[in-house]
Amino acid sequence: MIKASNIQKYYGKLQVLKGVDLHIKSGEIVSVVGASGAGKTTLLQILGTLDKQSNEKESTLVLNNIEVTNLKEKELARFRNEHIGFIFQFHQLLPEFTALENVCIPAFIKGTSKADAEKRALELLSFLGLSERTNHKPNELSGGEQQRVAVARALINNPSIIYADEPSGNLDTESADNLHKLFFELRDKFGQTFVIVTHNAELADLADRKLTMVDGLITNTDTAVVETISDNI
Template sequence: MVVGQNIEKQFGDLKVLKGIDLSIEKGEIVTILGASGAGKTTLLQILGSLDQPSKGEVIINNTPINRLTGNQLAKFRNQHIGFVFQFHQLLPEFTALENCMLPGLIAGRKDKEAQDRALKLLSYLGLSERLDHKPAELSGGEKQRVAVARALVNDPLVVFADEPSGNLDSKNQEELMDLFVDLRKQFNQTFVIVTHDQHLAEKADRTIHIVDGVIVD
């Protein structure tokens, strides 16, 4: 469902990715594990359409996404890809509910439809009592769960998570990974998660190890 073919990425004379081939099936939880500087975040950004490869191709659900341009790419990303980042990236002036609704509104859903979907997800994630709280009023774990709900609001084909537990304490790290497993069971959701934590990676179905821009499995 997510396929990378001979992905290379070069910044000037520095080659960060050196020919990555991978395939991820629907409903899989896959972690990308590697030391800092190994190229895992660069790979995630390319797979998630946030960056273009220097060479190679990314295909999501039979769509070659690096052939899409402008509005086509933005629409595909909004409708089919979810993102969870280490530092949440919630808009501070909006409530948890409003933050969660935003991708749905951008996709053109009516207010009621976007709100109902956001309410369902936030309730499922145990945040029904925190809907009207802004990010500054939420704990780190709560903010990350709002970010997960936001990533899921458009029912994406795949969610890409970049060190999603990196800003959490050990208890919340465990809970977040358990949440991804529960979401896969509930919604058959596909997750691709960058991490440097071997313990957390062990909870995934499969781990892709990257060393110096190549897969070493």
């Protein structure tokens, strides 16, 4: 599902990622933890194709069996829209649009008809307990409700991979707990793969696997996962 090797990233002379290797299988929920500045968000942005590794020719990044480094910009944008969903700490909802409209935006970008996009969006909002809030704008929703709208937006195109960057960092304890449970419900219902960067110890420990980043590297290995995949071939 996600295979990365020798991912390096420089900002000027500062090396943020120092050769990250990663292997995540389909349907897995993986948390990524580490101190601030360890490179977690930078790695997530590269895995999500929002940024590029500095050493493209000496590294690989395969998502859904596609080497995304080889894609041209328009192809990459389409791939991102169709295969990847993003959930951020700050929901990034557009304030002038309703919950329903915000959720539909990625579907409209994909070219989905208004009727089909709204049907899918209403199904997701209902699943997330927001059927009574579809016509409310973000400033009329609680923090937890806004984040659930952002989750629905991430799911609208049925992506196979969801990347979440501190998704509960801006929520109260109850809302955060509900969001954490929701990720597992979504995985069980829709089969998505989740990669979650978090400082929340409870969420990190709930994941199928926890990866720790220190100074631009993942310090624990993926040996167990590789063995499991090999056993199933």
